[in-house]
Amino acid sequence: MASYEVAPEAYYKIYFHAAKHPHKPVNGVLLGTQNPPRSGVVKIVDSVPLLHHWTSLSPMMEIGLDLAIQHAENERLQVVGYYQACERLDEVVLAPVGERVASKVQEKFEDAIAFVVDGQKLGSSESALVPYLPLPSTNDWRPASDAQQPFTPSSRFQLQSSGSPAEAARLVNEVNQQFAFGDFDDHLEDVTIDWLRNRACLP
Amino acid sequence: MSNVQGALAKLASYRAKNTRESRQTFETGLLVLKSGKTSGLGDEEWSFYEQLILSALDIGRIDVADQCLTKLSVKFPESPRVDVLNGIRMEATESPEKVLAYYDHLMKIDPANVSAWRRRVSVLRRLGRLDKAVEELNELLDTVYTDSEGWLELADMYSLCNQYPSALQALSHALLLSPQNPFTFLQFAETAYTSGDLPLALKMYLVVIEMNDSEDADAIPLGISVRAWWGAKLCTRQLVLSSSYHGSPSNTPVPKNLALLDELATERVLTAYSGEKGVQTRSLVSGWMSGR
Numbered sequence: 001m002a003s004y005e006v007a008p009e010a011y012y013k014i015y016f017h018a019a020k021h022p023h024k025p026v027n028g029v030l031l032g033t034q035n036p037p038r039s040g041v042v043k044i045v046d047s048v049p050l051l052h053h054w055t056s057l058s059p060m061m062e063i064g065l066d067l068a069i070q071h072a073e074n075e076r077l078q079v080v081g082y083y084q085a086c087e088r089l090d091e092v093v094l095a096p097v098g099e100r101v102a103s104k105v106q107e108k109f110e111d112a113i114a115f116v117v118d119g120q121k122l123g124s125s126e127s128a129l130v131p132y133l134p135l136p137s138t139n140d141w142r143p144a145s146d147a148q149q150p151f152t153p154s155s156r157f158q159l160q161s162s163g164s165p166a167e168a169a170r171l172v173n174e175v176n177q178q179f180a181f182g183d184f185d186d187h188l189e190d191v192t193i194d195w196l197r198n199r200a201c202l203p
Numbered sequence: 204m205s206n207v208q209g210a211l212a213k214l215a216s217y218r219a220k221n222t223r224e225s226r227q228t229f230e231t232g233l234l235v236l237k238s239g240k241t242s243g244l245g246d247e248e249w250s251f252y253e254q255l256i257l258s259a260l261d262i263g264r265i266d267v268a269d270q271c272l273t274k275l276s277v278k279f280p281e282s283p284r285v286d287v288l289n290g291i292r293m294e295a296t297e298s299p300e301k302v303l304a305y306y307d308h309l310m311k312i313d314p315a316n317v318s319a320w321r322r323r324v325s326v327l328r329r330l331g332r333l334d335k336a337v338e339e340l341n342e343l344l345d346t347v348y349t350d351s352e353g354w355l356e357l358a359d360m361y362s363l364c365n366q367y368p369s370a371l372q373a374l375s376h377a378l379l380l381s382p383q384n385p386f387t388f389l390q391f392a393e394t395a396y397t398s399g400d401l402p403l404a405l406k407m408y409l410v411v412i413e414m415n416d417s418e419d420a421d422a423i424p425l426g427i428s429v430r431a432w433w434g435a436k437l438c439t440r441q442l443v444l445s446s447s448y449h450g451s452p453s454n455t456p457v458p459k460n461l462a463l464l465d466e467l468a469t470e471r472v473l474t475a476y477s478g479e480k481g482v483q484t485r486s487l488v489s490g491w492m493s494g495r
Contacts, residue, residue: 023223023261056362057393059404059434063491070487070494088329096365188430191475191484 002034002111003041003156006129008164009202013047014129015168016178016201018085018117021052027098028183029065030081031072034111042080042111043160048072048196049183055084056097064184065101069108071196080109083129085117092118094132094141102132103139114141123173125166127151127159167203177201207238215247218254225261232258233267249275256288260295268292283309287318294322299330317347324356333360344376351380355387358394367398368452385414385427392434395453402455405438405464424475432475436468436492 010030017026028049034042048071050064065079072079082102084095094102094116106112114132121128129151131144144150150157159165171177181201182193194200210231217228232255235241241248252271259268272292275285286309293302303326309319320343327336340357344350354377361370374391381387392407411431424432442457443465451457458464469492476485 054359054362054390054393056359056365057390057397059393059396059437060430063433063437066491066494067484067487070490074487088331091331095363187484188433189426191429191478194484196484196487 001156002039002113003158004113004131005041005043005158005160006127006164007043007045007160008167010044010047011127011129011159011164012168012171012177012202013049013181013198014083014085014115014117015122015165016172016181017047017049017052017183018119018122019172020178020181021087023087024052025055025084025086025095026052026183027055027061027082027084027101029068029079029101029105030083030113030115031068031075031077032080033077034080034109038110042113044080044113045077046075047083049181049198051185052183053185056095058097058100060184060188061097061101065104067184068196078109079105080111081105081113081115083115083117085119089119092116092130099139099141102141103134106134121165123169125163125169127165129157131157171203177203207235207240210235211244211247211251214251214254218250223261225258228254228258229262229264229267236267236271249278253284253288256292260292263295265292265295268295283313283316284318287316287322290319290322294326299326302326317343317350321350321353328360333364336360337364348376349380351377351387354380355390358390362394362397367394370394371398371453383414385411388414389427389431389434392431396434396438398452399450400452400455401438401442402451402457403453405435405442405458406455408432408435408438409464423478424471429472429475432468432471435464436472439465439468 017028026049028047030044031046031048032042032044034040048068050061069079082098082105084098094114098114102112102114115129116132118128118130131150132141133144134141144157146155148155151159181198182195184195187193187195213231214228217224232251235251236255241251244251252275256268256271259265269292272288275288279285290302290305290309293305303323306319306323309316324336324340324343327339337357337360340353340360344353344357354373358370358373358377361373371391371394374387374394377387378391388407388411392404392411395407396404408431412428412435415428439461442461473485473489473492476482476488
């Protein structure tokens with residue numbers, strides 16, 4: 001069973017994506033490394049936002065995913081997972097589309113993970129990420145069923161910095177950083193938007 | 204006071220474009236409200252309140268929404284439109300059952316109150332009761348066929364449940380009703396692609412491109428055309444690889460000039476990235492073009 005660690009930048013970008021489109025579902029992929037492969041901790045160092053529009057439809061998702069994979073390789077990273085946030089606070093399940101993308105990611109990275117954002121926890125000092133993992137040899141993704149609550153001490157899901165959630169909230173509430181952020185949908189309307197790096201929104 | 208003038212112009216533009224930038228709308232609207240200059244707005248005053256109510260509710264400022272709602276209720280007693288706004292305000296704090304019952308009640312008083320019906324569908328969808336939402340929306344559209352937004356919403360709900368043929372059917376109605384809207388064709392193309400009907404998707408992407416054809420052949424593609432050319436290329440490159448494609452559920456034929464189309468789509472997408480700032484992603488894009 002692999003362990004996972006989420007870097008602040010990755011967390012902020014997921015948060016900004018959700019915050020920028022509060023009334024829409026959003027999704028994207030996670031980039032990271034695992035050293036040594038298959039046994040080391042999966043370090044999720046970045047995230048690449050894909051869609052906030054027609055998230056049940058696949059063509060732009062496919063192109064975006066391809067480009068993100070290539071970008072990851074260029075940065076000597078891998079696509080290690082998928083994230084989504086639903087517009088409904090009480091919905092914390094991985095959508096069918098999410099399962100498909102996550103499974104596709106898993107074809108290339110065995111310890112792939114999916115995070116569903118728990119809307120109720122956005123704005124708090126707790127991690128809002130709910131980890132989903134596939135049942136062995138299936139494309140059925142379920143919430144991780146560990147005894148330890150994810151993102152608590154001794155869980156195998158950790159934030160690199162425990163202050164990330166509070167800082168993300170501050171960046172949105174005080175600085176409106178989510179507006180300096182763009183996803184693939186935005187990029188398709190304006191190709192100058194740097195959706196792969198989104199440097200402008202990071203502190 | 205040019206601040207207020209500027210604010211009013213911004214708000215009017217948001218209303219015209221049906222923009223949902225609630226935080227900005229709210230802050231701009233609050234400025235106007237606090238300036239006390241709303242009475243000089245004439246008839247626009249009421250649209251202004253309506254807009255402020257919706258944005259206030261979106262960001263949780265129920266106090267401001269209530270303030271504006273009171274003004275509207277006084278000015279327009281027994282108005283179905285204000286009744287629905289009241290319902291939306293209730294949605295922010297009351298239980299779903301109570302809200303659904305309220306909209307039911309509105310529909311009984313006035314069966315022509317389509318907005319109340321749409322709100323019911325919206326609440327059902329929000330509760331996750333998709334089956335019921337789809338059922339009611341279908342009923343609504345049976346009664347009020349010309350609600351093209353309703354057809355788009357129905358298509359979206361069907362897509363969410365992977366029911367693509369039904370989504371495409373709903374989109375065909377939307378297309379009949381608004382044949383000038385390229386976004387509807389775009390949604391159709393993307394739905395067709397998701398359902399695996401590549402020739403149909405390609406056909407529709409090309410329609411979007413044609414509709415947006417305001418520039419000359421050498422111009423850099425902008426806006427919706429970029430997305431449409433990407434989509435077209437996604438289709439052509441797969442169709443080119445499978446020499447005999449028999450899979451179109453809609454029996455849409457593969458275009459005879461497929462290879463040319465594929466080349467053209469490649470060129471158009473790459474051109475979109477040839478502007479000064481687009482160039483940073485260009486190598487990634489051309490990598491994708493030559494891959495697989």
